[in-house]
Structures are given as structure tokens and as C-alpha cells.
Amino acid sequence: MNFNIAVLGGDGIGPEVTGEAVRVLQVLAQKRGHTFTFEFGAIGGNAIDDYGSALPAATLKLAKASDAVLLGAVGGPKWDDPKAKTRPEDGLLAIRKELGLFANLRPVKVHPALINASPLKPSVLQGVDLVVVRELTGGLYFGKPKKRWSTSRGRRGVDTLAYSEKEIRRVLHVGFSLAKGRKKKLTSVDKANVLETSRLWREMATEIAAEYPDVTLEHMLVDTAAMQLVRAPSRFDVMVTENTFGDILTDEAAVLAGSMGLLPSASMAGVPQIGKRSKGLYEPIHGSAPDIAGKGIANPLATILSTALMLRYSLNLEAEAHIIEEAVGKVVSDGYRTPDIAAPGEKTIGTREMGDLVANLL
Numbered sequence: 001m002n003f004n005i006a007v008l009g010g011d012g013i014g015p016e017v018t019g020e021a022v023r024v025l026q027v028l029a030q031k032r033g034h035t036f037t038f039e040f041g042a043i044g045g046n047a048i049d050d051y052g053s054a055l056p057a058a059t060l061k062l063a064k065a066s067d068a069v070l071l072g073a074v075g076g077p078k079w080d081d082p083k084a085k086t087r088p089e090d091g092l093l094a095i096r097k098e099l100g101l102f103a104n105l106r107p108v109k110v111h112p113a114l115i116n117a118s119p120l121k122p123s124v125l126q127g128v129d130l131v132v133v134r135e136l137t138g139g140l141y142f143g144k145p146k147k148r149w150s151t152s153r154g155r156r157g158v159d160t161l162a163y164s165e166k167e168i169r170r171v172l173h174v175g176f177s178l179a180k181g182r183k184k185k186l187t188s189v190d191k192a193n194v195l196e197t198s199r200l201w202r203e204m205a206t207e208i209a210a211e212y213p214d215v216t217l218e219h220m221l222v223d224t225a226a227m228q229l230v231r232a233p234s235r236f237d238v239m240v241t242e243n244t245f246g247d248i249l250t251d252e253a254a255v256l257a258g259s260m261g262l263l264p265s266a267s268m269a270g271v272p273q274i275g276k277r278s279k280g281l282y283e284p285i286h287g288s289a290p291d292i293a294g295k296g297i298a299n300p301l302a303t304i305l306s307t308a309l310m311l312r313y314s315l316n317l318e319a320e321a322h323i324i325e326e327a328v329g330k331v332v333s334d335g336y337r338t339p340d341i342a343a344p345g346e347k348t349i350g351t352r353e354m355g356d357l358v359a360n361l362l
């Protein structure tokens, strides 16, 4: 089969890690008789420098015309001026919004060989296998008004937390559908003791649960969820939550896996279904890591694992997705480590070697 894949490396380590993912996909395509056509576009800080926009029109056009989008990371100290009119992160937010990617899936699994890479006790990490479904195009990130201004009594700032029924319903369906295909347990995370949007969210979750009689729904307040994620993470199967809560909880959840360098994500415009092709954007959950950019030591596994999600959800190539996940699992079991997942004193390898090792196992 022929597929067009847009590759948006972005800033910092983004181009390094997407570079390895592309090489892995190329080897896979050759082995399995597919043709992947890669087209590259600018996004983030470098796009601001070169085109004056964090999401140039050409990049958006490319993304819209592709079967799937692979993204690295955006941002860096160079573009951190709080007074700047546009920021690298605007590119990421805009592409999510423009492509209608309202559901962000962030699976978290603990590889047995990496149980010591996490600061948490091995007993806590036993059996962790969860997915966070984060709402991605609403809430505080996009709500209006959103501004800063000066008053006679000092400066003020406002962000708006708003959700419509439609926005909540569609992401809850993603949560329920995923749970249905897994352990049939959905945790809806909110702050219903304080926030109106959360009270609406909770009410709707309870209503929609009637459509999924085989899924057990529980409601959990976000502060409790933050605690349970490090206290008893294996109790979770699928978690569904609004944008900001999901952003925070998934960085926390990354600690379970040992490193941000291991966690992939898929951003979807509908309920992802195995056996169907849906448009999606795939990116590691880590950022651009400017401190290690250009050093060739970034961990490409989160991005490589993101391509597995791409194969599964956007290209309907489940067998190929599995091959990549198996290869990554094997490389980790065999003891290969980039610095982020190495124990003190353990021998480490670089970005490119890690990519080669995975590619050689396909």
C-alpha cells in the first residue's frame, strides 16, 4: 500500500527523533512491501524564524493532504520571550485545532526491564498498563477571553475554562470505546467539587455510560487521581479527562514508565478503530529538550512507538504496528539504553544507534 506521511520535526531534539522514526518506517516499508512517501514541513520556533509563523500555511496544507502526521517537538529558550507575539507552542496548538484532533491518547506501560528506571518502588509499578485520553482542543488552552492587560490597580490576566456538550460527548465516547476494547474500566477525571465544566462533564459521563453497559465507569477528582497515579497506578485502565488535567497527569504518568523518552501519543479526530483508517497526528509526549539538542543522545523510542500508533490507527497496519512494538521491547530487554533510561554507571548508546537497533530487528 502507498501512504503519504507528513513529517514535522520541529525544534530541539524533534528532528533527531523523527529522523530515526522515519528510518525505521523506511526499513519496515521495504520489508513489508509498502511505500511510504515522506514530506517534510516546518513547525514551531524554526518556522517562526524562517516563515514568520509557528504553523506556516504550507505545513498545514501538507498535514491536511497526508494520511498521517508525525511530529517531533516544538519550543526552546530562543523563543521564550513572554512578550513575543507568537510562540512555537502556538504551532502545535493550531495544528491540533485545525485538524480537529480532539482526542489525545497517551498509553503508559512499564517495561519490566525498566522497572528500576522509575523512582517509584517496583511493587507499585507491577502490572501498570493504562491509557490516558486527554481532550485536546478545548478548555483553558482555547477558551476566550484569554488575555492580559493593565488596570489602574495593576496587571491582570484571564484564561477561560469552557466546554460545550458536543466537545465533552465526543471525547467521552473515545474513552468508553477504548475501555470497551480493554479491561472495561473507565475513570473519568474531573474537579466536580469546584468547577462547573467538571459538573457538566461528570453528568454527561454518567449519561453516556448507559450506552456502554459492559464498561464500569468511576468518577475521580483530579487531585485524587494525581495521588493514585503514583500510589496505585495499576488500578487504572482507561482515564479520560479535560485538556489541562490531561496535560499534567500525563507528565506525571511518564514517571511510571521511567522516562518521558518512552511515551508515545496519538491525537485523533474521532474514535480510533482498529481495522479502519482515521486521520491522526503522532508525537512523543516529551518536549524539544533544548539542553541535549544536537548531541545525538536523545531517546528516539517514544517517537518510534508513536509510529506504531500511526500504523495501527491511521494506516490500518496492525501487524506492522506490532512488529515495531516488539522490536522496541526487545531492544530494551536486551539492555540498550540512551542516557535518560540508563542506571548510574550503565553503558549508554546514542539516538542513531538506538534507531539502528530497532530497524535491524524488523
Ligand code: IPM
Residues within 6 Å of the ligand: 075, 089, 092, 093, 247, 285
Ligand atoms: C504536550 C505539551 C504541549 C501541551 C505544549 C508544548 C503546548 O506539553 O503535548 O503535553 O501543553 O499540550
Ligand code: MG
Residues within 6 Å of the ligand: 247, 248, 251
Ligand atoms: Mg504536556
